[in-house]
Every structure is written in C-alpha cells, then in structure tokens.
Amino acid sequence: MSKDIRIKKGLNINLVGAAEQTTSKAVSSNVYAIQLSDFHGITPKMMVKQGAEVKAGEPLFYNKNMESMLFVSPVSGELIEIERGDRRRILTLKILADKTQESFSGDTLDVEKSSKEQLKALLLKSGCWPFIKQRPYDVVANPDTTPKSIFISGYSSGPLQADLDFVLQGKEKELQAAITVLGKLTPGKVHVSVGSSKSPLSSMTGVELHNVSGPHPAGLVGTQINKVDPINKGELVWTVTPQDLIIIGEYLLTGKFNAERTIALAGSSVKAPKYYTTKIGAEISTFLYASGVNEENFRVINGDVLTGSKSRPDGYLGYYNNTVTVIPEGDDYELFGWNKPVFNKISATRALTFSWMQPNKKYDLDTNTNGEHRAFVVTGQYEKVFPMDIFPMQLLKACMVKDLDEMEQLGLYEVAPEDFSLTEFICISKQPHQKIIREGLDLLQKEIG
C-alpha cells in the first residue's frame, strides 16, 4: 500500500547552473580527507597513528562513546596529517592516496539467516553505520536503539541538488541489498519516497513506497516523516540517503567499502555544470577546474545552497554530500537596494519584488544577505513555506530562550536543522534558523538524552 505525499506549502528556488546529465570521471585526488565536522556530536578516538598505511575500508577511528562504531578510510594510502583545533580536537584526517588502490576485505553475511544483532555488528564494523542517521537530534544513529521506522527520500527538491533518479541509475542491486538489511533493523516499515516512476527506487521490494509531489521542501526527509509517520516523544526514526545506501549495499554484496559516488557540480559560477564520479573526501579542485569557474570571487559550497557548508576549491567533498555548488559571493553594496524594484532575486512577498510573476524563471543568486539581521517582526511568512504541523516561529523562539518544555511540546523532536532552511531563506529578519535549531537540538539531547 502506498500513501502519496502531496505538499502545497513551500517554495521552489530555481537557480541557474543545474548540472547537465552527463557523467565524467574526476581525476583522482592526491589527498583525501575525512572532516570530523560531518559527524555531529561524535568524539573520535584514533585507531591508527599518523604515518600509518591504511587500505580502503580499513578503520581510522572509532566513536569514543560507542567503541563498536568504526569509521573507515575511503581510499588506501598513508595517513599524512591529523589536523587538530582547540583543545586538540581532531578536525581533519588527511590521507595521501596510493597510486594503486587496495581494498580491505571485510566479512559479509548471509542476510537471510543473520540476526538483527549480527547485521548491526557487521554494519558497525564495516564503517557503513555512520550513514544511518536518527531523529530526533539529527545525529548518527545509536545502534543500541530500535527505530519505529526508517525513511529514505529518493526525491531531491532542493535548489541544484543532484537528481537522484539520475545518479542512482543502474544501482538497483546495491540499493535492494541495503534496504533488505535495513528492513531487518526495524519492527516498523522502511518508507521510500520517489518523485517519479523513473526512479530506480520505485522497483524496490520490502518497502512502503510513496510518491511525493509539490514544491521544496517536499523532498526533505523530515517533511515526509511528518506527513507519513510523525515522531513522538520517545520515538526514533532512522534516515539514510540513497547515495549512501549504494555504499552500504555494495559492501553487503562484495565485502568491500567502495567510497565512490556520483556527485553534481552545479551553480551559476561553474562554466560547465555536470556530474562527476569521485570518492568521499576527494579534493574539490579535482573536478571543479575540469568544469571551469566563471568568476574570480566565488563561494564553494559542500552541499546545496540552503543546507551545505562553506568550503574552498582546496576543500574536500563531505562525507554525506552528493552536490557541490559554486555561486558568486555577494560582498558588494547595492544603491537603494532596500526600496528599488527587484527583478533578479527570489522573494516570498510581492513588495516590489517580482519573482512571483515568473515562477519558473531561473535566478542567479549570490551570497549577499539582502538586508541586516533584525528581531522577529513579520509573522505568518514562515507558515507559507513550512508544510509540517508545527509552529515554526514559536519553536524557534523556544529554542532561543532555551525553554526545554516548550521545545519538546512544540515538536523539536520531529525536526532537523535542514527543515528550517527554507524559512531561513525567506526570513525578513535574516535570523539564523538552522543554527538556532541545531543549538536547540544539542541542548535537548544533552539535558534529556
């Protein structure tokens, strides 16, 4: 039985520079890096020393609070640098790749005959576990818990995101293998959503398939959870992104951790935006300059323009990302920018802004804030783009004043920072919604656990 998800509230952010649907192989990177900022809330404990040789799929470190949870190297090579920050906190692990890649051969299991515990242990040991995230708190899932259901969103509605129907092509076998295992980890259902029947995910068995339609944030997994099976206090839902399912699935089939991934290089600053196959942790310049950049002053974003993190051409592809976006920096003044009619920017109002006249026009947005930070003033704007049954502004305010009761009651359990990316985009007061929600989640996890 499938339940369709139709979203009415939302806003599509159509940007110039969508990736053309052709895939090239990126030149292999000399150095690959694991950025610890990708794993929110995880304290790493190193298992190998600087200078050690590792194979692809060999463990680098484990989670200090959960020794069985291993994090593995995406490539074979030498661990050349452990970059540390304040109080010797590990920031980045850099691996100089070997010319000929060697893979670490791990165990595999007969999925049909294995117990839930055996499968969990396999995923933890293989380095595939960190791809499974949990809500509440939007962190790597705790293997000692049981989720009520698992959600996989196969629909990308965000600006310039990699088209999942395209990047998942031909990976049906791996996807199915991973989904079968996930299905054994929950007593509930595995919910898979697709935007069209072309999606390789629509042929999966053992899942509850949902057809999603509507504007962004229809593709966000949080929206889908809220519409299908909302999280209550005390409940857990796990989420996995489809491109990570491929890595999990390939490991289950071959016993090898293959960090290869098809990513979209997009954005108005890219001369030839298209898809590249590369590996997790690869240097962004290895494919960025193959496509070329248009201008001097640009920003490289690991991820999409709403939820990604700021990077540089010599930065590295994030652990969970399948999109790299490059857009112009907007560090310039604009004469009477606050009162003149605006035709070249997206707006949720019609206050002398004209994006409502051309909903399908593609815009070339830069990183300018288009105004200064203010207290919350205008009301009723967020609700127009926020499809969940939650009061967004009241929840944000509860997080700001650190009122734990209110945060809980208003539904902080159900959301991740990315669910507030669209309200942050349209916010007239330019408030940092995702940061507020992230801090609220951290506080709630610390106080309640």
Added chain:
Amino acid sequence: MSLKSKLHELKLKYQGKKMAPAFNAFHTFLFSPDETTHAGGTHVKSADDLKRTMNTVIMALIPVLIFSMFNAGYQHYSAINGFPADFSLMNDFLTWDNFWIGIIKVLPLVVVSYAVGLIVEFIFAVIKGHEVEEGYLVTGMLVPLIVPIDTPLWMLSVAVVFGVVIGKEVFGGTGMNILNPALTIRAFLFFAYPTWMSGDKVWVYGARERSEEILAGANVDAISGETILGYLAQNKGAEMTYSVSDMFFGFIPGSVGETSAFLILLGGLFLIFTKIASWRIMVSAVIGSLVMGLIFNQVVDFGWVGESSKFYGLMSFDFWKHLIVGGLAFGIVYMATDPVTGSQTNKGKWYYGFFIGFISVMIRVFNPAYPEGVFLAILLMNVFAPTIDHYVVRGNIKRRMNRLKNATIYPKDSDGKTEELKAETV
C-alpha cells in the same frame, strides 16, 4: 573615488565605535550592506528585508497622506465659507489653496513626528549598541495621520517621546513591544490632554482660533468642526449634511488621515497583494464591526432603545456606515495588522481581528466622552493577542500529545526483542 568606496572606508573607521549604529543607519539607507551569509546557514537569502517591508507600508500610506493634505484645506475653507453647492473634485478639492493648508498644518506634524521619534531611536541605538531598527519608519508616518489636525507640535513631541520610550524601547525595541507604538502615542495625547483632544474644535483647522477670537469679543461666526461620530453621539444626526459618498471618499472632518475609506481600501488591497499585511486580520475585523453594528441596529429596531436615549444616534446608525466614518477603516488596515503587537498565529489572527472590529463599534456607542473606539479596541486586543496565541499553540501541543498517547513506543533495547510499550501519558 566613488561614493560607495568612500562610505565603505568611513564604515570601517566607525566600526566598533559608539556612533557606529548612527552612521550605519544612514549608510544602509543609501546602500544595502555588503554582508554575506554566514557559515552554518543558508548561503542565499531572499530579497526581502525589514526596510523593504516597512517601505511597502509607507507606500500604502502615501496616497492617504496626500489626500489628507488637500482635505485639511477643504475642511478649513468649507467651515468658513460653507460647503460648495456643486462639488467638483478639481475646482473645489484639488486646489493649491487647499494643499497650502496641508503644507502648513499636516506637513509639520509629519516632520516633527519623524524628527522626534528618530532622535529617540538613534539615542537608544547608540546607548544599547544595536542597529537603528526600521519600526519607526512606519510609526512616524502613522502618528501624524491619526491625530487631530490642530494638535500642537509640542504636544505631539511629548507624546512621541513617551510612545517610543514607554511603548517600545523599554521592551527592547522593534519586534519586542507589546503595544502598538503609534496607538500608544495617540492614547497618551487623548488621556494627557483630554480637553484639547476631544470636542468639536480640533478636527478642522481654524475652529479653535475662531472660538478663541469669539471669547475675546470678536464679532464673527463660530466654526463647527464636529465629526460625524460627534454629531451622532449628541443625537444630532439630522443636522449632518454629509452624503454617503462624502463619507466613503473622505470629504469629511476627522483625524488627519482617517477620512478617506476609499484610499484606505486601496492601501489595504495593496498590502494584501504584496503579502505584507495579514488579510485575515482585515477581513475578520470588518466582520466583527459589522456584527456589532447589526446587533445595535436590531436593538433599535426592537424598540429597546428609544429616540430619547443618549445612545440612539450611534445605535441607529446603519451598521455598514461604521466602516466609512471615523478611524475604523484606518485602524483595521494599518494598525491592527501590525505583526509585532497583533496575534502571531494564523488562527489567532481571526479572533484578534474579529474582536477589534466588535469592540471598536461597542466603545464608539457607549463611550460618552469621546465617540471613537478603534485605538482603544486595538490597544486592548494588543494586550490579549499573546493570550489568544497561547491557546492556539496549546491546540497544536494537544494534538501532538494525543498522537503520543496512541503511539507505540519501542524501548531502547539491544536484546533483539521488540517489546512494545504503551507510551506513558506525558
């Protein structure tokens, strides 16, 4: 060197200094800032900011302001010479003479309101070290439009200082205030100087001067500047010569900007179209006032209130006409929709608006001293808006609680059993 780079250098020079907010206020007025999005948030942002939002409201007020400047002269000359027999818009209303009265009477109110209010805002911004916020851009335009034309400038200044400091800054500035600052200013004027602010002499320029001349012994006719509501409150409705179209288009005495229901309607439609103001509040307030008006009409029809009653004049006034006289329309469109002091939830806005309309008409009829209730009704509902929101938000919380009651919670176990527990009621 261009103006842009010169100002940029000045900005860097002032950075971190005491006067930085004052400089930035002027700088950002000229150029939208060069700030870029920070790490950990969206990398692009929509084109709207608070300046643009406030500017849109001001644009919706400009036609009302211009009309009020002509009307100031029109009422003044009509009070002296009598209303023209065949009214022609071009010859009798849109004349230079009328506009000149607007320039000498209305414009100073606008200038003083902005100057005094912004000085207070700048002082607070510099003391507290935050940016000058845009809230007063709208308040400063609303204030001159809701006061009687013969308000002395010193009274206005005192009221503005009171309204901005007590109505807004003590709460933390724009976005934090509980009461609408413009209405706080209006209420201060009304309660601090009641003898001046009520009666029939302040609504038309010249009426007060003339009555003082008469007191001094001059042999001239008195000018009456009575408003329609004033006539009705004294049960003198029959003496009125204003037609319905006069009321609708605004060729009547009253507070400076409140008279033209037609232009206020256009302004309201503009605000709804631009998605700046809440249509829910406007629609429900109109409904609320019509309902109250109808109830009063029915009371009269049933004969419960006779012609001898002092409430008869206003109670028997056709219910829909309440919307085109007095400040009701202006209040609904420009004051009730203030997002900071109004209800913040969509459902709450319906209740909030309805009661504003309902109570406005009620106060109008029953207030013996001053037959106008909009500003009091809105201030009252400002106070109740958080309560309304509280109950709307509780509704959402209750839904979530009910969902939890019916949910099956899987315990955090690792023993492979998926033991099911019924969630405890929270």
